[in-house]
Amino acid sequence: MTTIVALCIGVVGVVMLVVAQVLRRRASRMPDRGTPELAALxxxxxxxxxxxGWVASVKIYRRRTGAGLLEAYQAVDRIAHDETRGRGSTR
Structure with missing residues (x-):
């Protein structure tokens, strides 16, 4: 009986960790673009x-946000493409 209870507690713990990670990633993908901190970043x-270059930019993004490698790379890629589009439309 004790083994079953321990197993259930372990499963619930793992599920909670997975849900927390999913929510964290979802929240990090929806930044408030109006914040000065984000503009500075x-x-x-x-x-x-x-x-x-790219490697240093991804490192800075990861250090400042705590994002994972793929998440940081995708964010830097979005920032670079936003900058490219902005330059193209203003000139």
């Missing part, structure tokens, strides 16, 4: 892209 990532 985007500016820093763009500057680093120009100076040092």
């Amino acid at each position: 985007h500016a820093e990532v763009r500057d680093t892209l120009d100076r040092a």
Whole structure:
């Protein structure tokens, strides 16, 4: 009986960890674009892209946000494409 209870507690714990991770990722994909912190991060990532390239930009994004590698790469890619589109439309 004790084994079954321990197994159930373990399963519930794992499910809670998975749900927490899914919610964390979902929340990180929906940033408030109006915050000064986010604008500063985007500016820093763009500057680093120009100076040092993709690897350094992804490292900075990960350090500042706590994002995973793939998530950070995708965010830097979005930032780079937003910058490219912005340059193309203003000139």
